Each structure stands twice: as C-alpha cells, then as structure tokens.
Amino acid sequence: MPEPDPTRRLRLDLSYDGSDFHGWAVQPGLRTVQGELEAALAQVTRTPVAVTVAGRTDTGVHARGQVCHLDLGEQVLAGLPGRSDRDPAAALVTRLAGVLPADVVVHTARVVPDAFDARFGALRRTYRYRISDSPSVHDPLRRDVLRHRRPLDVEAMDRASEVLLGEHDFLSFCRPREGASTTRTLELLRWERPGPGFADAGLVVATVRADAFCHHMVRSLVGTLLPVGEGRQGEGWPAAVLAARTREAGRRGEAGAASLCPPQGLTLEDIEYPPDDGLAEQARRARTLRG
Structure with a gap:
C-alpha cells in the first residue's frame, strides 16, 4: 500500500470584483468566488482542493486583500512547475491565471507553517x-x-x-x-x-x-x-x-x-496576521473567543 503524500499548507492572496458573484461561499447552482477558485485549483492540480477563507463576503461585495489557505500534497506541489525550475508556489499562481475568470485574481501563493489559519489566525x-x-x-x-x-x-x-x-x-x-x-x-x-x-x-x-x-x-x-x-x-x-x-x-x-x-x-x-511564532496561539484564542 503506497505511503500517503504529506501535505504542505499554502497561503493565497487574492482579489475579486464581487458584482457578478453570489458571495464567497459555495452554493449549489450559483456562481461564487469559492466555487470558481476551487474549480480552478482542481483543474490545475488534478486533485480536489478545499480552501479556508479569512472572511466570507456577501453577494456583491468585493475584495482587494482577501486571504485563504489550502493543503496540497508535496508531490502535487512539486509537479506544478513541470519541466521548469520555477518555484512551485509561483508556478501555481501562473497556472491559476490561465484558468480563473477575469474577475478573480490570485496575486501570490506561498508555503506557510501548518499553524497558519486564514480565518482564525487573523489579527x-x-x-x-x-x-x-x-x-x-x-x-x-x-x-x-x-x-x-x-x-x-x-x-x-x-x-x-x-x-x-x-x-x-x-x-x-x-x-x-x-x-x-x-x-x-x-x-x-x-x-x-x-x-x-x-x-x-x-x-x-x-x-x-x-x-x-x-x-x-x-x-x-x-x-x-x-x-x-x-x-x-x-x-x-x-x-x-x-x-x-x-x-x-x-x-x-x-x-x-x-x-x-x-x-x-x-x-x-x-487582513493582518501575527508572526509565524504567534500563529497557533492567535488561532486558539480566536476560536475560543468566537465560540
């Protein structure tokens, strides 16, 4: 039985024009930012991908500095540059640009500690x-x-x-x-x-x-x-x-x-986050505070 592929956590920074979206969160039969992003990630990585967002925006609301995180298998991540010597996270950004609609842009992607939580880790x-x-x-x-x-x-x-x-x-x-x-x-x-x-x-x-x-x-x-x-x-x-x-x-x-x-x-x-050594404590505190 093959060993499971260890995962790496990535942070995505993105923007979108919310005018033609029914908000962030996936809804059956409706166009949403999360739906478009996860579909693009699945197309690029050839594996189902779920994202966790810092703040769910309503229908018609825009974002210039949205943040989300996702977990990708190390082998999947390493395969994104293909035959090039590009950084895998940078290759992910380039490949997403080719499949995302014009009203969603992923600006940067980078590997972050496993303690990073886009939602609960925000200050x-x-x-x-x-x-x-x-x-x-x-x-x-x-x-x-x-x-x-x-x-x-x-x-x-x-x-x-x-x-x-x-x-x-x-x-x-x-x-x-x-x-x-x-x-x-x-x-x-x-x-x-x-x-x-x-x-x-x-x-x-x-x-x-x-x-x-x-x-x-x-x-x-x-x-x-x-x-x-x-x-x-x-x-x-x-x-x-x-x-x-x-x-x-x-x-x-x-x-x-x-x-x-x-x-x-x-x-x-x-959205602001603490330094890496404060990520786990901030996420723990926020979860407790928000019930």
Missing part, C-alpha cells in the same frame, strides 16, 4: 465602503461604489462613529450565528472625503477595522451612519442603536436593529 481585518453622493463624481466605470442620491455630511458621520469604537456587543449590527458571540472590538471607523489628487477623490469613504466582524456588521454600521449624514437622524443615533442590543426593528422614532446598506460599495481591503 484584524480592514474594509472600506465607498459612496458617490453627487453626479459630479459618479463614475459609471466603477462597480465598487454606491451611488447615493442625497449629499452627506462627512464630519457629522465621523463624529457620530466615535461611540462605536472599542469592545461592544454589536448584536444590533449583526445577523448572529446560533451560539456564537456578537462581541467585537472595533478599532477604527473613520469617514472622510479625499481631496483632488488622492485615491477616491470626491467620494465619501468609510474605513472600518476590527479584530473580526460578524455577518452583515460592516454594512449595518454604514447603514446606521447614512441617516446621520443625510440629517434625518442626530449624531446620537448610532449610540442608541448600539444600546438597543436587538434584532427587532425599532418602532417609529425608536432605535432597533441597524439598517443594512447595499453591498456594492463594500471592499475587503486588508
């Missing part, structure tokens, strides 16, 4: 939500920006966000998974309108960073701040929604579960 995740609130800055070529009909007061939105920073139970802003915690540490929620010469000039941009996010949390944070920017709610509105700690809709004039903004303005920008 923090950063998202940006981009809004165009004026016809003068609408760009029909961009699919990562929400077109908004009313002008927004960026300074008021930024001030109102301060109360949400730190560790809180974000139940009002999440669609919770049964038995899982909705407590998160929000490190950054900043609103700005970049000036001429800067990236995203003229747009309203929210930068959101946390140790982790529960389902729909970023879109709910933005959805709660939009009425403040429009002047329909005062700057104390986000604090009231946070304090409500409910999934029920609010009665007229009262705070309830946060409103959910559309997905197309949201992009996963970056």
